[in-house]
Amino acid sequence: MSFELIFRHEAEIDLADIQDYYNNISPTITNNFFTEFFETLSFIEQEPQLFQVRYRDIRIAPLYKFPYGIHYREKNNQIIIFRVLHTKRYFK
DSSP states (O other): OOOEEEEOHHHHHHHHHHHHHHHHHOHHHHHHHHHHHHHHHHHHHHOGGGSOEEETTEEEEEOSSSSEEEEEEEETTEEEEEEEEETTSOOO
């Protein structure tokens, strides 16, 4: 099944912030982050129900080398990415 990926504005802001943070450390780390991010998105697209529902029908797919999780929901052939959040920070 083919899914349309939709990024909410908050997720786009999260990714821009992550990119800025890692670029200040090393562009190589930034590239490694996005490589893993897109690999994880590929897992989500292949089997969106692979990750458990955590809150309000939102699933969280963790990245394994970086401390971030992709918060998403599957709905009508769409995968909606709500946030990309650091796993050790508190967000309201």
